[in-house]
Amino acid sequence: MNVASLEDTLHLGAAELGVALLSSQEAKLIAYLELLLKWNKVYNLTAVREPQAMVTQHLLDSLSVLPHLGEVATLVDVGAGAGLPGIPLAIARPQLKVVLADASHKKTSFMQQALLELALPNASVRCERVERLRLSAPADAVICRAFADLKEFARLARHLVAPGGRLLAMKGLYPHEELLQLPPEVVLRDVIPLRVPGLAAQRHLVVMEVR
Numbered sequence: 001m002n003v004a005s006l007e008d009t010l011h012l013g014a015a016e017l018g019v020a021l022l023s024s025q026e027a028k029l030i031a032y033l034e035l036l037l038k039w040n041k042v043y044n045l046t047a048v049r050e051p052q053a054m055v056t057q058h059l060l061d062s063l064s065v066l067p068h069l070g071e072v073a074t075l076v077d078v079g080a081g082a083g084l085p086g087i088p089l090a091i092a093r094p095q096l097k098v099v100l101a102d103a104s105h106k107k108t109s110f111m112q113q114a115l116l117e118l119a120l121p122n123a124s125v126r127c128e129r130v131e132r133l134r135l136s137a138p139a140d141a142v143i144c145r146a147f148a149d150l151k152e153f154a155r156l157a158r159h160l161v162a163p164g165g166r167l168l169a170m171k172g173l174y175p176h177e178e179l180l181q182l183p184p185e186v187v188l189r190d191v192i193p194l195r196v197p198g199l200a201a202q203r204h205l206v207v208m209e210v211r
């Protein structure tokens, strides 16, 4: 693996996103990719296996939401899988408390190991179905990528935030159909187009507020 060029892609891409990273944070993000590559051989954690594509589709895609998180202090990543977007966000914003939740023991074992190896005290892992997950205090926001349609996301995760809290869904194409199906318990606040460096595909962040 050509680590130097992966670092370049990450460094230039983060700068393009307006995300400031220390070199130690960039090194942790690359170390996370290396862990993902290593565990993927046995655990089949992600279909994206080419290292440069992983920088773009996993690291930069996750980091692209950072400028839109606002003052959020606690964030739950539901259906986090191998830790996306939650682990890159926890690395890039050490003050942010991140809960990584997934129902799959295989996925949560990987995330637990990644948190240990990367020394990420601001993140924790819960092996639980989202609908059964209970937090000691409501989070400021919940985020998901490739988890469920907007209606189902709201149904399964709205109990994790207090009224006024946000549900953030990372989507590809503008989700016209899904937006027509939003339940009355949430209000649509924004649909933000995201530009991920190196990715031609459309990306959007849907911001909903829980009533």
Ligand SMILES: C[S@@+](CC[C@H](N)C(=O)[O-])C[C@H]1O[C@@H](n2cnc3c(N)ncnc32)[C@H](O)[C@@H]1O
Pocket (backbone or CB within 6 Å): 078, 079, 080, 081, 082, 083, 084, 085, 101, 102, 103, 104, 107, 128, 129, 130, 131, 144, 145, 146, 147, 156
């Ligand atoms: C397609 S993967 C996406 C993983 C990651 N967010 C990403 O973008 O790479 C969906 C994940 O959601 C998890 N999942 C699906 N339904 C769930 C539920 N009700 N509660 C918790 N996790 C769930 C699955 O185990 C799987 O890891």
